[in-house]
Amino acid sequence: MLKAAPAHAFNLGEKVEGKHIIILGAGLAGMTAAYELNKLGYTCTILEARERTGGRCWSIRNGSLNTENDKPTATAVFDEGLYFNAGPSRIPHHHQLTLHYCKELGVPIQVYNNVNEGAYYFAEGKGPLSNKKIRVREVHNDIRGYTTEMLSKAMDHGNLDSGLTKEDAEKVLNYLAAEGGLNIDKLYKASARRGYIESPGAGDKPGKIGDPHKLADIIQSGLLDPDFYNVAEYTYELQMTMFQAVGGMDQIAKAFEKKLKPFIRLGAEVTKITNTPNGATIIYKDKLGEHSISGDMCICTLPLPVLSNINNNFSGDVSRAIDYVEYMKTGKIGLQFKRRFWEEDDQIYGGITHTNNDLTQIFYPSYDYLSKKGILIGYYNFNDKAKRTGELSYAEREKLALEKGRLVHPQYDKEFEKSFSVTWHKTKYSMGGWGEYNSETRKTYYPALLKPDGHIYFAGEHLTYLNAWMAGAFESARSVVTALHGRVTEQRIKYPAAGVKG
Missing domain, CATH: 3.90.660.10 (Polyamine Oxidase; Chain A, domain 2)
Structure with a gap:
């Protein structure tokens, strides 16, 4: 029911009446869930502890x-x-x-x-290039040049067990020369790629290109360390x-808030979450005191380190997952x-x-x-x-x-x-940047939070493989809305008196 990659309007078909969903947190996941549920006829109440919406989507x-x-x-x-x-x-x-x-x-x-x-690389230390600001383009092009030069020499001497024909090897060598900016002798020499120490201009001003940094100097100064050589254009997300x-970026949160303002209660700090036989009951406090609110179901989007300190009657598997998932x-x-x-x-x-x-x-x-x-x-x-x-x-x-x-x-x-x-x-009500998993926690704890615990669903970037990204909040919210609506409409088929209209 949930389409994969393309951007699309959400359309889950039939609408419902008379169902009240309590949503904990007015971040992107919570507001997205309410926005889509409202389209389907649900009544939503969003409880947000802060005096603003958006959660971690926040512009100062x-x-x-x-x-x-x-x-x-x-x-x-x-x-x-x-x-x-x-x-x-x-x-x-x-x-x-x-x-x-x-x-x-x-x-x-x-x-x-x-x-x-x-922009710059700056390495504190004792290397030849340490404590100097060096343009990113200088390091990138010098490293590409030296690396492709070494690979070209290795290929020339037949040191690669690649099984290439002579013609294929020549094509690879031509690629390496182009990629690294090698000269006709397959050696790396500085070029305009790494910038000028004197810019070209009008008249007799061809510009002056500096010498490349020595490979040993780059290495000894730590400029090949992970602190630096995470080339952004190689990373899928970047x-x-x-x-x-x-x-x-808070304009995105404000746009949701504009659509949902009547349903949002700001300054409402959740203190207890209870699964009941027929739904969920939430205790929260605000400036006027303590309140109780009940709904047919609840979607909890609170960050796990915050949720871990709220009284609840969750199952053991869910409680352990909440306590053991780390945040950045x-x-x-x-x-x-x-x-x-x-x-x-x-x-x-x-x-x-x-x-x-x-x-x-x-x-x-x-x-x-x-x-x-x-x-x-x-x-x-x-x-x-x-x-x-x-x-x-x-x-x-x-x-x-x-x-x-x-x-x-x-x-x-x-x-x-x-x-x-x-x-x-x-930061209060966040207690971390985003959910962090290793292979063990992803296998052991992550699955418990993907399923509803009684009448309570969980959503947020921490319940996707898009941790730290707004897309994680959006994808998770849609996934939960799909599951929740499917459950309600399935009950309608079993129990027609539940009050669902097409």
């Missing part, structure tokens, strides 16, 4: 609030009109369901520049073309600058600078090019680096971002204005 703007579990609530004080995406920032071109909802809900999109050969919502530790900091020096001085328009220090990545905005001011993401880190950074105070995180960032961009000192940081594994 002036006045944005965030509460981490060991820190006071922080308020962003960016200039009006400036923002950065604290959660998802990219849409792969093959995530057609994400693009479908942008189209159906009228959310305009624009190109996201994920791959930028003009291949161009990528997109983003115009004005911030990750965080970002947005830095506002009075001048877009990365564009004006460094000619960097979008893309990512990679480091081997605790910053991990610096993201440059792929919007508002040539504007006066801008916000770049001063770090986007994971695992142990994110854990260390997350333990810091807000002021200490800013200090870290500036100290390490100025090694790449000395303009930080003169141009910096304001910051705002989010550590997702410490």
Whole structure:
């Protein structure tokens, strides 16, 4: 019933009357489920603990609030009109369901520049190229050149057990020469591919090409380490073309909210979830006190680390899965600058600078090019680096971002204005960036959450193979709506008095 890849309107046929579905969480999964269920005639109530919708699909703007579990609530004080995406920032071109909802809900999109050969690699250390910012294109082209040169030499000496004919081998050699930029002698020499140290121009200005970095220097400086050589264009999810919502990714969440506003209760923190013989009962608290609400079924989209601390009567298999699935530790900091020096001085328009220090990545905005001011993401880190950074105070995180960032961009000192940081594994009602599985947890715990536990279904990116992507939330929501609606309509066939209309 659920079509696979193509973007399409959801059509499950017959509609129902008189069924009330309680949805926990007004993130993308919860709102998508409610949006589709409403089309089918269901009455939905969405309970959201935050005072905003969107969950982790969140763009930080002036006045944005965030509460981490060991820190006071922080308020962003960016200039009006400036923002950065604290959660998802990219849409792969093959995530057609994400693009479908942008189209159906009228959310305009624009190109996201994920791959930028003009950004930098920066390796702290003791190697010959350490503590220097080096253009990505220099490293990429030098490595391609040296690698294809070595492979060409190996083929010339018959050292490859490939079983190629002489003609086929010649074709491979020609490909290697083209791929690596080898000269007629099958040697790698620097070319314009890796950029100029003096740009070409009018008159007697042919431009000057620098010498390639030595292979040994690249290796000894750690520039072949995993911190760096994760070439984005080789990764399926990160291949161009990528997109983003115009004005911030939260525009997608706001478009859903606009359709569902009467059904959303903000500031409603769930404290107990109970399966009952005829449905589900939820206890939640808000500013007015504690409340109880019952429905025919419930769809729970809460992140598992949050759900793990809520009273429930789930089955043993489900409870174990909730407790044992790990979530990514990750965080970002947005830095506002009075001048877009990365564009004006460094000619960097979008893309990512990679480091081997605790910053991990610096993201440059792929919007508002040539504007006066801008916000770049001063770090986007994971695992142990994110854990260390997350333990810091807000002021200490800013200090870290500036100290390490100025090694790449000395303009930080003169141009910096304001910051705002989010550590997702410490953020209340999230407690992690996204679900993480290894082969054992995927095999042991994942299946338990794919099935309903009594009258309660589970949905979210953590219940797909699209972890960390908005597409995971959309795909999971549709899958659960399909299963839930199938169950209700099947009951109608068995018990016609259930009140279903075609």
